[in-house]
Amino acid sequence: MSRRLSLALLVAAATLTFALPGSARTAQNTLNGTVGPGFTIRLTDESGALVSHLDPGTYTINVKDQADIHNFDLHGPGVSEQTDIEFVGTVTWTVTFTDGIYAYNCDAHPSLMHGRFAVGTASLPPPPKPKPKAKKLLASVGPGARISVKTSSGARATKLKAGAYVLTVSDRSKADNFHLRGTGVNVATGVAFTGSKTWRIRLVKGTYRYASDRHSALKGSFLVG
Ligand SMILES: [Cu+2]
Numbered sequence: 001m002s003r004r005l006s007l008a009l010l011v012a013a014a015t016l017t018f019a020l021p022g023s024a025r026t027a028q029n030t031l032n033g034t035v036g037p038g039f040t041i042r043l044t045d046e047s048g049a050l051v052s053h054l055d056p057g058t059y060t061i062n063v064k065d066q067a068d069i070h071n072f073d074l075h076g077p078g079v080s081e082q083t084d085i086e087f088v089g090t091v092t093w094t095v096t097f098t099d100g101i102y103a104y105n106c107d108a109h110p111s112l113m114h115g116r117f118a119v120g121t122a123s124l125p126p127p128p129k130p131k132p133k134a135k136k137l138l139a140s141v142g143p144g145a146r147i148s149v150k151t152s153s154g155a156r157a158t159k160l161k162a163g164a165y166v167l168t169v170s171d172r173s174k175a176d177n178f179h180l181r182g183t184g185v186n187v188a189t190g191v192a193f194t195g196s197k198t199w200r201i202r203l204v205k206g207t208y209r210y211a212s213d214r215h216s217a218l219k220g221s222f223l224v225g
Contacts, residue, residue: 029059033074033104035083036067041106041113043074054097056120061093069108076102076119134164134200139180139210141189142173147218149180149210157222162205168198176215182208182224 031051035041043051043061063072065083073082074093077100081093085108099120106113118124136152137160149157149167169178171189179188183206187199191214203224211219 029054029057031059031061033061033063033072035063035065035072035106035113036070038067039070039106039109039112041070041072041104041115043104043115043117050115051117052124053117054119056096056098058094058096061095063091063093065089065091070106070113071108072104073107074102074104076100082107132163134166135161137165137167139167139169139178141169141171141176141178141212141218142194144173145176145215145218147176147178147210147212147220149220149222156220159223159225160203162203162224165201165203166198167201168196170196173212176212176218178210179213180208180210182206188213 030046031043032045033041033043045051061074061081063083065072065087068086068088071083071085071087074095075081077098079095079097079102081095083091097119100122101116101118101124103114103116105115116124137149137157138152139147139149141147151157151160167180167187169189171178171194174192174194177189177191177193180186180201183204185201185203185208187201189197191212205225207221207223209219209221
């Protein structure tokens with residue numbers, strides 16, 4: 001390889017090396033912030049999608065503040081920009097986002113109007129998992145010598161899945177009560193009591209037995225597993 005050619009390659013390589021970060025730096029990233037006229041605040045990208053994660057860099061943010069009772073307040077590492085609450089109109093901010101969590105809100109209604117996004121290596125915590133809904137159980141004792149636990153479909157409970165339940169007892173006997181026992185559960189109505197009672201219980205694997213404390217022959221059970 002001639003000395004001249006290798007020098008030319010070196011120059012080409014150097015140009016390439018500088019061209020890449022240079023072009024990334026000059027790319028204009030535009031975001032749109034809007035607040036109002038209702039109780040809404042949002043920050044969207046050029047496609048209109050709500051911003052949840054961005055690459056670090058410099059961004060142009062066009063903020064449309066459409067109400068004199070709201071403002072747009074953007075803050076996070078190295079950034080603090082806000083419109084006045086009384087202000088209505090459009091402003092443009094140039095901001096540089098670095099790794100971290102950024103948030104925006106209306107300062108008059110921060111708990112109602114807010115959003116946030118992550119930049120670079122940061123990530124927003126996943127939304128909390130919705131708790132499984134407690135299933136219903138209906139227990140009944142009386143009138144006469146009868147006692148039962150039924151599922152919400154009306155079928156007698158024989159085998160149930162472990163988990164959270166709301167147990168409602170209808171006690172229609174002054175001579176008997178409803179008493180449920182099993183791992184982690186020991187609930188009972190009074191013998192003389194009539195009426196209804198509701199308990200939140202958690203059933204785990206095992207056998208649960210229910211009976212009247214006055215007449216031990218009045219009883220039943222179901223399996224949880
Ligand atoms: Cu507001």
